[in-house]
Amino acid sequence: MGFFEKLGQSLKKTRDSIFGAIGAMVTASEITDEMYDNLEEQLILADVGADVAMDLVDQLRREVKANHLKTGPEAMQALKGILCKMMSPEEEMHLSGQPTVILVIGVNGVGKTTSIAKLAKLYTSQGKKVMLAAGDTFRAAAAEQLGVWADRVGVTLVRHSEGSDPAAVIYDAVESAAARHCDIVICDTAGRLHNKKNLMDELSKISRVASKACDTATVETLLVLDAITGQNAINQASQFIDAAGATGIILTKLDGTAKGGAAIAIKAKLGLPVRYVGVGEGVDDLMEFDPAAFVDALFASEV
Numbered sequence: 001m002g003f004f005e006k007l008g009q010s011l012k013k014t015r016d017s018i019f020g021a022i023g024a025m026v027t028a029s030e031i032t033d034e035m036y037d038n039l040e041e042q043l044i045l046a047d048v049g050a051d052v053a054m055d056l057v058d059q060l061r062r063e064v065k066a067n068h069l070k071t072g073p074e075a076m077q078a079l080k081g082i083l084c085k086m087m088s089p090e091e092e093m094h095l096s097g098q099p100t101v102i103l104v105i106g107v108n109g110v111g112k113t114t115s116i117a118k119l120a121k122l123y124t125s126q127g128k129k130v131m132l133a134a135g136d137t138f139r140a141a142a143a144e145q146l147g148v149w150a151d152r153v154g155v156t157l158v159r160h161s162e163g164s165d166p167a168a169v170i171y172d173a174v175e176s177a178a179a180r181h182c183d184i185v186i187c188d189t190a191g192r193l194h195n196k197k198n199l200m201d202e203l204s205k206i207s208r209v210a211s212k213a214c215d216t217a218t219v220e221t222l223l224v225l226d227a228i229t230g231q232n233a234i235n236q237a238s239q240f241i242d243a244a245g246a247t248g249i250i251l252t253k254l255d256g257t258a259k260g261g262a263a264i265a266i267k268a269k270l271g272l273p274v275r276y277v278g279v280g281e282g283v284d285d286l287m288e289f290d291p292a293a294f295v296d297a298l299f300a301s302e303v
């Protein structure tokens with residue numbers, strides 16, 4: 001299955017429940033106040049969030065006026081452009097550290113460990129040497145699960161015993177990756193501790209240690225959000241972002257929800273770009289996020 005087809009399939013529920021209808025409505029309508037009101041209402045229903053929906057419609061009004069757009073299809077093209085711009089990152093991810101350390105954080109069950117396996121597969125297939133670090137030392141099963149994935153993908157895993165200090169695991173992994181000339185170390189972390197403050201303190205510590213373990217290392221911190229929880233995912237994100245200095249988002253389970261519209265609001269609300277999307281449970285079901293392809297798939301009439 002091709003890139004576009006796979007993305008399109010994973011967005012089927014989101015498209016069928018609302019975005020397909022939004023696209024059809026804007027394309028078929030005259031450009032009137034009623035159309036704008038309708039659009040705003042539908043975007044809110046699509047889990048884009050009220051403030052972002054309002055902002056999108058304002059931007060569309062301005063663009064229609066500035067460019068003297070007259071027809072529904074012209075308005076639709078303009079809307080797609082605005083959406084695309086809203087989600088586009090200012091810069092690419094930095095993957096040129098020696099090594100690049102990718103910390104993967106987020107609450108339990110959102111898909112951290114699975115996404116790590118998928119990233120390991122993706123980077124390996126791009127010719128990069130990858131190592132994994134089992135930084136979720138809170139549950140023994142977490143390191144086991146990562147170990148199974150590491151074997152399957154064929155990468156090395158650094159792990160300590162259950163209950164050990166996750167920052168020490170990450171430190172060891174980064175040192176060892178530097179010594180072995182690995183390009184990328186991907187680190188799992190716990191999503192639940194005895195209380196939220198402990199978790200946030202732990203993530204801050206891991207983040208500090210990761211950058212200190214090696215002079216030439218760079219750190220990217222990807223917060224994993226579960227698309228199934230829609231706008232709630234966004235509301236819960238800011239604590240994680242502050243604690244660990246997150247630099248980007250992995251949005252998982254796009255295939256399992258009609259709330260894929262939440263992706264639109266992430267950059268505007270959190271100030272962080274979506275870097276990857278999860279489109280299934282298999283190890284190949286992760287895609288680099290491409291805003292233009294995403295917008296096309298969201299409104300595509302036939303996929």
Ligand SMILES: Nc1nc2c(ncn2[C@@H]2O[C@H](COP(=O)(O)OP(=O)(O)O)[C@@H](O)[C@H]2O)c(=O)[nH]1
Pocket residue numbers: 106107108109110111112113114115191252253254255256277278279280281285
């Ligand atoms: N459908 C679907 N399921 C996913 C995706 N990513 C993760 N999952 C599932 O979500 C569940 C929790 O994943 P896991 O990686 O263990 O979450 P963690 O607790 O954050 O490490 C597992 O059953 C995964 O198979 C995705 O993109 N699509």
Ligand SMILES: [Mg+2]
Pocket residue numbers: 112113114136142188
């Ligand atoms: Mg996990």
